[in-house]
Amino acid sequence: MVANSNSNIPIALTIAGSDSGGGAGIQADLRTFAFHCVHGTSALTCVTAQNTLGVNRVDALSPEAVVAQIEAVATDIGISAVKTGMLLNSEIIAAVAQTIEKLENLQVVVDPVMVSRSGVQLIDDEAVETLRETLIPQATIVTPNRYEAQILSGLEIRDLEEMRSAARCIHHLGAGTVLVKGGGMSGNIRGVDLWYDGQNDETLKTETVDTPHTHGTGCTLSAAIAANLALGCELREAVGRAKQYLTQALKHSLAIGQGQGPVGHFFPLLDEFRQP
Numbered sequence: 001m002v003a004n005s006n007s008n009i010p011i012a013l014t015i016a017g018s019d020s021g022g023g024a025g026i027q028a029d030l031r032t033f034a035f036h037c038v039h040g041t042s043a044l045t046c047v048t049a050q051n052t053l054g055v056n057r058v059d060a061l062s063p064e065a066v067v068a069q070i071e072a073v074a075t076d077i078g079i080s081a082v083k084t085g086m087l088l089n090s091e092i093i094a095a096v097a098q099t100i101e102k103l104e105n106l107q108v109v110v111d112p113v114m115v116s117r118s119g120v121q122l123i124d125d126e127a128v129e130t131l132r133e134t135l136i137p138q139a140t141i142v143t144p145n146r147y148e149a150q151i152l153s154g155l156e157i158r159d160l161e162e163m164r165s166a167a168r169c170i171h172h173l174g175a176g177t178v179l180v181k182g183g184g185m186s187g188n189i190r191g192v193d194l195w196y197d198g199q200n201d202e203t204l205k206t207e208t209v210d211t212p213h214t215h216g217t218g219c220t221l222s223a224a225i226a227a228n229l230a231l232g233c234e235l236r237e238a239v240g241r242a243k244q245y246l247t248q249a250l251k252h253s254l255a256i257g258q259g260q261g262p263v264g265h266f267f268p269l270l271d272e273f274r275q276p
């Protein structure tokens with residue numbers, strides 16, 4: 001039998017860290033790409049020993065190793081969309097920014113991973129500055145959570161109005177569009193995101209899912225945006241579709257481990273493969 005090979009498959013790249021627990025990072029990104037029928041490629045920045053309770057250890061790769069992975073993919077396979085996640089330190093951020101700057105026709109989704117959901121800063125101040133100066137200006141869209149938006153804007157965020165002000169400040173750093181995510185907000189704006197593209201702002205809401213198992217929401221959302229961009233969607237549509245996918249994954253989140261379980265990326269296949 002002759003294979004029905006597909007040479008038109010959209011291709012996306014994730015530049016991010018590994019999560020041994022499988023809920024966030026590269027593992028979440030590649031699963032999200034796959035569930036959008038997008039071929040996923042990856043450049044690993046660090047390896048975390050992590051589970052549903054937290055991060056126990058982080059080992060970084062060298063900036064040269066990160067660049068070599070990006071170049072190996074770009075020079076042979078080609079990429080139409082990239083997402084960046086946990087970049088860890090200033091040297092890796094600068095190397096990634098320099099490398100992707102040279103790639104043409106690339107849509108860039110920057111998830112500026114720097115603060116955990118509990119509000120703990122994961123990267124040092126120098127790395128924040130490098131992110132601000134080198135990578136965010138290249139972003140088609142940047143997707144900070146509440147705490148990351150506070151650091152990038154220097155503003156406190158307690159309500160929608162403050163999310164709006166922060167988005168405007170971050171837009172001044174040079175990103176095309178800013179999406180301030182509301183997973184860390186409380187009350188009726190938990191799960192409401194604020195979009196600002198330099199002209200219009202808009203609140204994006206699907207529904208609030210009442211679950212403690214939200215590990216990997218940010219990675220999944222940014223990977224789904226990159227996947228939809230690789231599929232050819234316009235940015236606003238890509239974000240809307242990504243939020244729908246994430247909401248379904250949250251509704252099917254996995255109550256595994258003793259802490260915060262991951263979102264369930266494979267909900268579209270549950271009926272087919274559900275155990276008896």
Ligand SMILES: Nc1ncnc2c1ncn2[C@@H]1O[C@H](COP(=O)(O)OP(=O)(O)OP(=O)(O)O)[C@@H](O)[C@H]1O
Nearest residue numbers: 145181182183184191192207208209216217218219
């Ligand atoms: N309980 C919820 N119900 C609905 N949507 C949610 C909920 N929690 C998070 N989201 C959505 O998930 C997406 C990611 O936002 P969040 O603020 O959780 O990012 P994050 O903190 O970067 O995630 P992570 O925990 O992976 O670091 C956003 O679209 C947000 O609105």
Ligand SMILES: Cc1ncc(CO)c(N)n1
Nearest residue numbers: 017018019024025086216
């Ligand atoms: C590897 C990795 N990337 C991103 C996050 C943020 O959710 C995480 N916990 N781990």
